[in-house]
Amino acid sequence: MSSIYNWGSRQLQDQFDSQRIADRLEQRTVHATFTDEDRAFIERSPMFFLATADAEGHPDCSYKGGMPGFVRVLNANTLAFPDYDGNGMFKSLGNLLVNPHIGMLFIDFEHPGRMRINGTATEHNDDPLLSEYPGAQLIVRVQAEQIFPNCPRYIHTMQIIKYSVYTPRLGYTPPEPEWKQMEEFRDALPDPRNSNTQSFSSGTD
Template identity: 50%
Template sequence: MAARKNSKAVSVTMVRKLNSTPGAVYAAWTEPSLVARWLAPGADAVTSVTMDVRKGGRYRIEGRHGDGSLYSFSGTYLDLAVDHRVAMSWVYDGPVHALKSGASIVVAEIRPLGSDLTELTLTHEKLSERDEAEIYRVSWSECMGKLENVAADLPHSRKHFDEQRATDFYSDSQREMQDRFKTRALADRLEAVLVHDHLSASDAAFIACQNMFFIATADAYGQPNCSYKGGARGFVTVVDERTVAFPDYNGNGMHLSVGNINETGKVGLLFIDFERQARMRVLGTATSVQRDPLLARYPGAQIIVRVNIESVFSNCPRYVHKMRLVEESAFVPESGAEPPVPDWKKLNTVADVLPDEDKKHAGNDIDISKTLNKG
């Protein structure tokens, strides 16, 4: 007789006392490099971790089962209380059929019991089958054993842990490459000389002269994107020594950069002056605002992106090609002037999906390469 399916949701709960502080346990759940060390049971191994640790942020953990098959867990952070609670949705994608029942919920409750002693209560809720619950019970038990070792190795306070992490400008992988090529001392010296957390007067003046830059963003799964942003000279506003802002003009409607900014917020800006053969990087956290007061400064702008600066540094100009500006783009919006219509809006292939304000431009052109200046 076939086994009858369980009609009620099943949950798994386990409690562990860990010889570590709540801050260390919370860090083990929210730091990608630490998660990779424990969130894989038995012979399984984590191969990639991407985490946007904020309420509504996404995460994805990829791994390899002991038999070599690939799998992933992904979901959304439902609740985060620093040093107290982590709650997230949980979806398995892999070859184990019993675990592919849809979304469930994982909750980690963290409670201090005394000096360097913490109680962790793990609940895996909304599982659809008892077989699934039993697999997770064994898996979580093995993971919790690893978690205890990871948390015990961390500094005794989250403040200490955060300060320790913040003291190094370079990631573990970057340090590994520096050690491989024996450039750690050089990297440390360049950081000390070049890297700072605010714009100097010369940095601000350099940005004020630029009419383009490249922006790097990433989505919650770690998929990177690099985009070119252009405008009139000085279109990037230096708001103060720790903030820059720039307009997001009408584009092709894909919103790749701003979409990523809304998802993860992390950005890297690369300014290059090809005439002077100079370049500068700005790294930070960005937000996009539709009703920003700076919109009045930029005719045709849809959104203002503000970047809170975390680090600024110039790079060696050795490989920057020397080029001169012939003319700025005729499409850069100007006050009181209607910009020309880009040829791609006249393509027959997009005529039926253009926004209402652009439908008047729809045409029957069919040469996509030509509209992209590649034909």
């Protein structure tokens, strides 16, 4: 029985006669432990796309960026990434508190290639990795369940001109984003003195 295809996938595979190749791709490419090549691809990536859903299944997709290496493979089936200061909406991380299922899409635009990771996530504000990520508020750990590459055929080749000046890094203090200085938002910004510093971890590793 397939671990990645639901009845909807099967219905369309039957319609377009693609079940054989779909099954072969699952057999040959889908795995649950990171290879050395997987680790290298992930840890050189300066960004990824993050898919989450709330408790009712309503989806959300966001972009996460950092310096290369900001996503780390910790062991055979666990990776971690930091949550940096954002707009305070906590759409993605809020979803993960009520529904830990996560999808991650890594794309190399300079040398077209992509990797998908599906799994479950936990959040930690007392994670020992926090000390290694300046500017991080939380650490998200992901237990990978499905790791697989995707065909790069439709990836447009692009080049990174420069990394964002707002990207946290060791020995560097990023500037405040311009929108946080706008009058209509300035008085609503979080007061660091009111932050709840009580330790927590969502779920279990």
